[in-house]
Amino acid sequence: MIHSLLDTRTTNFGDLISNGKIYRVPPFQRDYSWNEENWEDLWQDIESLLTEQTPIHYMGAIVLQSSLESDKYFTIIDGQQRLATLSILATVVIDRLETLIANDIDPEANRERQEILRRTYLGDKDPRSLRYSSKLILNNNNNDFYKSNLINLREPRNIRKLTKSNQLLWKAFEYFRDRLNSLTDIIQFGDRLAAFLADTNELERIYNQVAIDIDSQQIDRPREVFEKLRPVYVSDEKFERDFSVLKIETKGQKKKLVRYILAKLENYVSGKPINEETPSIEHILPESPDRQWEQEFTNEQMADMRYRLGNLTFLEPSFNREIGQKKYDIKRQKYQQSSYILTQQITNDDWTPDSIARRQQELARQAIRVWRSDFV
Structure with missing residues (x-):
């Protein structure tokens, strides 16, 4: 979402950055400060787009102020961290195309793709210096390094x-380069790398239009809002199907999402308000399982199921520290002493992939009732 004075509209990163405009970070804005936790959150969203084939990532609100002197320049009031990070991700893709060219993999086509992506996401080449200019101008502390090293793909001599x-800017580049290199089905193909940066924004468009309609008082009743949102409302059947296999890593901002989901479910079964920050998140199959778990899980199953919602529950921090990596039999005894109803309900004789799947299926049925709209 972009705000330029009173102009509110929806766009995607490609359209925003490829429209011939220049975006400046004002002097009073802080330096680049995103770290691995923020990068991890963004990358997990990207991975979900790739694996779930849902080409939507909500970039958040970008607040811009237009210039009175020229319609070419905009000042970034809010959103510079996201724009800078997405631009760094673009440089990583361009850098990977350079590797394909150096390895003589479809060099002519990949060189053309590289130039198109540079002009689209980064900037044009100065005919005098033969260096690329930037469509994004960071503050005085970051801009020189951003232009000379990231835009022009020059590794710093002494980090x-x-x-x-x-x-942090350079570490962001290294982080996304490492993550991109893990996508072996993409990095060997120039066309897939180019498509990697593309996205669509139908969900954002609908949400934004509803917000505008509410603000202009074209709609003012909850049912009218729901009817506007009906195209993106998920059926109970699809919700249950997706929820029953949902997997969320308990890291970074995603950990807050897990806490929110577990708190809502616990509130549903107990009827009591839950402070999301009080309990620990217990991984029944531990995050780093030892060899005793190999009796019930293959290595692939352990990697796949440790962050499944059916494997997660709330537990008092003291209990969580006490049971640590202990066997399930010992854990189960402590679960029965917990004040959390969802945790007390874990009474299986053993803990297996089927146990996780069955518990998550039951949580999915409860989740339908928790999050169903009143207007269905």
Whole structure:
């Protein structure tokens, strides 16, 4: 979503950055500060787009102020961290195309793709210096490094001598380069790399239009809002099917989402308000399981199921510390002493992939009742 004075509209990163405009970070904005937790959240969203084939990532609100002197320049009031990080991700894709070219993999086509992506996401080449200019101008502390090293793909000579924020800019590049290199079915093909940066925004468009209709008082009743949102409302059947296999890593911002879901479910079964921050998130199959779990799980199953919602529950922090990595038989005894109803209900004789699947199926049925709209 973009705000330019009173203009509110929806766009995607590609359309925003490829429209010939220049976006400047004002001097009063802080230096680049995103770290691995923020990068991990963004990458998990990207991975979900790839695996679930749902080409939507909500970028959040970008607040811009237009210039009185020229319609080419905009000042970024809010959103510079996201724009800078997405631009870094674009440089990583362009860098990977350079590797394909160097390895003589479809060099002519990949060189053309590289130039198109540069012009679209980064900027044009200066005919005098033969360096690429940037469509995104960061603040005084970050802009020189961003232009000379990231936009032009030049590795710094001594990372430790960089300022903290410039170190973060370079570490972001390294982080996404490593993550992209893990996508072996994409990085060997120039066309797939180019498509990697594309996205669509139908969900954002609908939400934004509803917000505008509410603000303009074209709609003012809850049922009218729901009818506008009906195209993106998920049926109970699809919701249950998707929820029953939902997997969320308990890291970064995703951990807050897990807490929210478990708290809503616990509130549903107990009828009591739940403070999301009080309990620990217990992984019944541990995050780092030892060899005793190999009796019930293959290595692939352990990797796949440790973050399934059916494997997660609330537990008092003292109990969580006490049971640690202990066997399920010992864990189960402590679960019965918990004040959380969902945890007390874990009474299986053993804990297996089927146990996780069955518990998550039951949670999915409860979740339908928790999150069903009143207007269905």
